[in-house]
Amino acid sequence: xxxxxxxxxxxxxxxxxxxxxxxxxxxxxxxxxxxxxxxxxxxxxxxxxxxxxxxxxxxxxxxxxxxxxxxxxxxxxxxxxxxxxxxxxxxxxxxxxxxxxxxxxxxxxxxxxxxxxxxxxxxxxxxxxxxxxxxxxxxxxxxxxxxxxxxxxxxxxxxxxxxxxxxxxxxxxxxxxxxxxxxxxxxxxxxxxxxxxxxxxxxxxxxxxxxxxxxxxxxxxxxxxxxxxxxxxxxxxxxxxxxxxxxxxxxxxxxxxxxxxxxxxxxxxxxxxxxxxxxxxxxxxxxxxxxxxxxxxxxxxxxxxxxxxxxxxxxxxxxxxxxxxxxxxxxxxxxxxxxxxxxxxxxxxxxxxxxxxxxxxxxxxxx
Ligand SMILES: Cc1cc2nc3c(=O)[nH]c(=O)nc-3n(C[C@H](O)[C@H](O)[C@H](O)COP(=O)(O)OP(=O)(O)OC[C@H]3O[C@@H](n4cnc5c(N)ncnc54)[C@H](O)[C@@H]3O)c2cc1C
Numbered sequence: 447x448x449x450x451x452x453x454x455x456x457x458x459x460x461x462x463x464x465x466x467x468x469x470x471x472x473x474x475x476x477x478x479x480x481x482x483x484x485x486x487x488x489x490x491x492x493x494x495x496x497x498x499x500x501x502x503x504x505x506x507x508x509x510x511x512x513x514x515x516x517x518x519x520x521x522x523x524x525x526x527x528x529x530x531x532x533x534x535x536x537x538x539x540x541x542x543x544x545x546x547x548x549x550x551x552x553x554x555x556x557x558x559x560x561x562x563x564x565x566x567x568x569x570x571x572x573x574x575x576x577x578x579x580x581x582x583x584x585x586x587x588x589x590x591x592x593x594x595x596x597x598x599x600x601x602x603x604x605x606x607x608x609x610x611x612x613x614x615x616x617x618x619x620x621x622x623x624x625x626x627x628x629x630x631x632x633x634x635x636x637x638x639x640x641x642x643x644x645x646x647x648x649x650x651x652x653x654x655x656x657x658x659x660x661x662x663x664x665x666x667x668x669x670x671x672x673x674x675x676x677x678x679x680x681x682x683x684x685x686x687x688x689x690x691x692x693x694x695x696x697x698x699x700x701x702x703x704x705x706x707x708x709x710x711x712x713x714x715x716x717x718x719x720x721x722x723x724x725x726x727x728x729x730x731x732x733x734x735x736x737x738x739x740x741x742x743x744x745x746x747x748x749x750x751x752x753x754x755x756x757x758x759x760x761x762x763x764x765x766x767x768x769x770x771x772x773x774x775x776x777x778x779x780x781x782x783x784x785x786x787x788x789x790x791x792x793x794x795x796x797x798x799x800x801x802x803x804x805x806x807x808x809x810x811x812x813x
Contacts, residue, residue, distance in 0.1 A: 460699025461584030467724035469553030484543025488681030522766035523625025525665035589701035607646030707748030
């Protein structure tokens with residue numbers, strides 16, 4: 447019986463990219479439970495310039511391009527906003543997933559409409575058994591591989607997103623809405639594409655109610671939405687990175703919780719994981735070490751940033767007032783550790799000095 451070097455479960459971006467990079471030099475099979483990759487779509491498609499350019503190495507990502515972004519408006523709970531500049535792109539995930547899947551198909555054996563199950567650690571694809579020296583779980587937040595091989599599971603945020611007609615303040619700026627009343631524990635967003643936008647909410651619970659509330663009552667959003675919902679997507683976002691490597695089983699992408707802690711975006715962090723996986727294969731512990739060396743600091747920083755989302759609305763409003771006109775020189779949206787800490791921390795501390803209550807709350811969250 448044929449024995450593959452690796453069986454990759456799931457053909458989302460993590461699985462397809464891993465299959466493409468590994469399949470160039472190894473004997474790889476990839477299995478996807480749906481008829482095609484990129485279905486159903488659960489993504490706003492926002493990625494940084496750095497991420498876009500890195501995907502370019504592997505596929506013609508420009509075919510998936512929907513909009514160029516020049517910055518973001520950060521909204522306080524009451525609807526005031528501050529502006530930050532930064533280059534990013536909006537891409538159509540259905541297209542990106544297809545492009546990556548085509549690349550994977552060039553070098554790996556592909557099984558579609560084939561849900562992988564495990565019986566006593568043996569992979570069963572429909573009516574056939576597949577033998578492989580290793581298994582890679584790229585099967586998303588509800589990973590079968592993680593469950594069957596005893597990996598710890600992250601908790602999940604729910605994300606609900608509606609495509610609607612939208613009068614953006616600026617078509618090339620994304621909008622982020624903070625405050626407990628708009629998303630509970632995370633934030634809400636609008637990603638403009640022409641005269642529409644993907645308006646979404648990420649939250650621990652009640653995401654659908656928060657989205658309805660945002661659309662109907664937010665002082666700015668509610669006035670700029672025209673007509674009903676064109677498309678609705680519901681998905682989940684892992685809340686933290688978990689252990690993702692055993693001797694001959696590894697996880698990648700959402701199954702491992704590889705998303706930016708402060709946005710839930712996974713496309714850049716999973717791309718770096720696929721590269722590290724291919725460089726280190728079949729040494730999965732080496733893959734884990736290399737990945738954490740590259741991004742461990744970003745996760746640490748990211749979890750700290752996310753803790754600030756739990757400030758109550760009054761303190762959050764104050765924080766927005768204080769941060770007005772503050773710029774974060776050189777900080778990249780995918781790499782929060784690029785914040786020049788001593789210099790920026792000093793400037794922020796100086797602004798916070800007049801608000802000891804807020805300063806104390808922030809310190810309590812960060813330390
Ligand atoms: C509403 C929402 C908005 C988002 N917006 C952004 C954004 O703007 N930018 C960004 O970077 N990230 C965003 N994300 C996160 C991003 O979508 C994920 O991080 C990314 O899809 C993870 O890719 P993946 O390949 O790990 O998993 P998935 O994309 O979930 O792919 C997993 C694949 O495995 C298949 N599968 C599952 N089980 C099996 C099985 N047993 N056998 C065979 N196949 C199986 C599934 O069918 C699926 O195709 C968003 C997420 C949500 C929910």
